[in-house]
Amino acid sequence: MVITLFLGLTPALANAVSGGQLQQQAQVLTWTAGDDFRAYMSVPTSAVAGPATLVFENSAATGNTSGMQHTLTFDTGNPAYNRDVDVNILADPYDSKGGRWTVDVVLTPGVYHYFCAIPGHGAMSGLLVVSGGNQDTTPPTVTAALSGDQDRNGAYVGAATVTLTATDTESGVEKVEYSLDGSAYTTYTTPVTVTQPGQHTVTYRATDRAGNTSEPATITFTVVTPPDPDTTPPTVTAVLSGQQDGEGSYVGAATVTLTATDTESGVDKIEYSLDGQAYATYSSPVTVNHPGQHTVTYRATDRVGNTSEPATVTFTVVAVSHNPECPVLDTRPVVWLGTVNTGLPNRLVGDGCTINNLIASERNWLNHAEFVTHVKAIAEHLLHLGVVSKAERKSLIDQASASAVGKADNQNGYETILDRSGASFKQWEQVGAGGFTRNADGSITSLPVNGLGMLWFPIRQYGDFSMKLQWRDDAPGDKRANSGVFVRFPGVHKHPQEPRPEWVAIKYGHEIQILDAADGDRYKTGSVYGFRGVDLDGAQVTTKGTWNDLEIRVVGQHYSIYRNGELVNEFINTPGAVFDPPRSDDPGSAGRQNASGYVGLQVHGAADVVSFRNVRVAPLNP
Structure with a gap:
């Protein structure tokens, strides 16, 4: 509703603007003005929703002896108030109505703000509270929330902040008030912060625009003096594990486990350096399987920046005898049954094998029963050799029985990210040259x-994981295809050091090579390209055109590569290794210390035609 009445118009024009002769309603609300430009002489404060007649009189009868003009204007620009009635009445004792104007309107529940629009008369203003037909008798609802740093006892360290919030669904909140520890009430405008040590009580209440005030409520809390600044660095310890010979050397591999404690601000990070290389962030036990003497330097930093003095642990790793039954020694610290970490140490068994080598849960088992039977036989053999105790034998058998090895991959926690459907293929993104086409068989x-x-698969990153897929060499003629699988690389778009998306994976992730050619690149299938190679014999080459199973397992910085269920390569991604052959802009293994990352499939060139299918990923919990 928009009604505007202007002084100085002829009576006919004034009536036309005001809508002609108005019918007075049962509810009449009257404003009066006089010689005072600071306040109306009288105003209504409340009304009931529905039809109403507004009366504005600025005449000699209401005290105007000077002929001063005033307006009654309803505010329609502030969303804090009702804006559905647009009234702007200009009146003085000498206008065509003698200064008395009326207008019929329809009021809705809420609050209207009115004022005099004459310059200099801004102090003439007020609020009209309209109830929904019944008198508002319900006070506002008020809540209090505490925030701040707390100690173990729940006390607030240094300061506590009280935030008050009030709501009123009828006339609206007029004000919120609070009292601290029994002091006089103060109007609340911003959150209240209390820094004085001791127990405190804040009492609070709220009043609505109809004058209803809530019952006082309280919130009690304690503030304690902050402790002295933390200047003490964390304490760090290192524990070595692995199988030792009579001279104390570690046979095949040694694992370093670092632990840090800080009783004040807490541990922020642990770092380590292997044999003088750059420090890397420690996230899981570090396994070293290169023969020779090694030194791990370690330190820890707390949450306020205190760093412990570097400490060291030195040890020697000796090579194990080569065993043709275990061409690649499995040096993972613990025994795994598929995706299950048994917690049992992965000990050496005779010459050149470990428990993981013998159990070989990554093989393609016919069924679950076949695997359990195999584990029972291995466990009995290990007990006979004195490698495991009776309790450990039982644990191995029980965990094998409870595992899903030999069952469908989805029962082992694998999620298929490339299946036979076009929908899964559409979730992948091609970057760089080339691309892939989808075949009829998926x-x-x-x-x-x-x-x-x-x-690449941009949907999610993977931390510790097992990735399984099938690949086939489809290169034309007699050529063998060169391809690979990228893992643990960061997001490829807008990388700060590498603008080419495909090169982000090449330089900041690891490529697991696919190449069965007798000539060409020295890195054959199963190699961690640039860091740990596999020769043609170790690659376990199959006939061209054959579907091959490839599994890549990454736990911490320990990489295990399986081809058709057989371990063909192990790589421990310690910082400091240099990419070989050298590339001037390659960051080496120090630039690949990612705790998580994406996965992708490589396109290498026009003659390097390769096919992939059935890509699955399962999380691993070290």
Whole structure:
């Protein structure tokens, strides 16, 4: 409703603007003005929703002896108030109505703000509270929330802040008040912070625009003096584990476990350096399997920046005898049954094998029963050799029985991220050159296009994981395809050091090589490209055109590569290793110390045609 009445118009025009002769309603609300430009002479304060007649009189009868003009204007620009009635009446004793104007309106529940729009008369203003047809008798609802740093006893260290919030669904909140520790009430405008040590009580209440005040409520809390600044660094300890020979050397591998404690601000990070290399952040036990003497330097930093003095632990790793039954020694610290960490130390068994080598849970088992039977036989053999105790034998058998090894992958925690459906293929993104085409059977085949590229899965990053897939060499003629699988690389777009998306994976992740050629690149299938190679014999080459199973397991910085269920390579991603052959802009292993990352499939070149299918990933809990 918009009604505007102007002084100085002819009576006919004034009536036309005001809507003609108005019918007075049962509810009449009257404002009066006089010679005072600071306040109306009289105003209504409340009304009931529905039809109403507004009366504005600025005449000699209401005390105007000077002929001063005033307006009654309803505010329609402030969202804090009702804006559905647009009234702007200008009146003085000498206008066509003698200074008395009326207008019919319809009021809705809420609050209207009115004022005089004459310059200099801004102090003439007020609020009209309209109830929903019944008198507002309900006070506001008030809540209090405490915030601040707390100690173990729940006391607030240094300061506590009280935030008050009030709501009123009828006339609206007029004000919130609070009292601290029994002092006089103060109007609340911003959160109240209390720093004085001791127990405190804040009492609070709120009043609505109809005058209803809530019952006082309280919140009690304690503030304690902050402790002296933390200047003490964390305490760090190192524990070595692994199988030792008679001279104390570790046979095959040694594992360093670091632990840090800080009783004040807490531990922020632990770092370590292997053999003088750059420090790296410690996230899981570090396994060293290179023969020779090694030194791990370690330190820890707390949450306020105190760093412990570097400490060291020195040890020697000796090579194990080569065992043709275990061509690659499995040096993982613990025994795994598929995706299950048994917690049992992965000990050496005879010459050149470990428990993990013998159990070989990553093989393609016919069924679960076959695997359990195998584990029972291995466990009995280990007990006979004195490698495990009776309790450990039982634990191995029980955990094998409870595992899902030999069952469907989805029962082992694997999620398929590339299946036979077009929908799963659409979740992947191609960057760089080339690409893949989807085949009728759901597999994908690289396009014969020159240049490096990658199809990556941008949906999620993986921390410790097992990734399984199948690949097939489909290179034309007698050529063997060169390809690979990228793991643990960061997001490829807008990388701060590398603008080419496909090169982000190459330089800041690890590529697990696919190449069965007798010539060409020395890194064959199963190699961690640039860091730990596999030769042609170790790659366990199959006939071209054969589907191969590939599994990549990463726990911490320990990489295990399996081809068709057989371990073909192990790599421990310690910082300081240099990419080989050297590249001037390659960050080495120090730039690849990622605790999580994405996965992708490589496109290598026009003649390097390769197919992939059935890509699955399962999380691993070290």
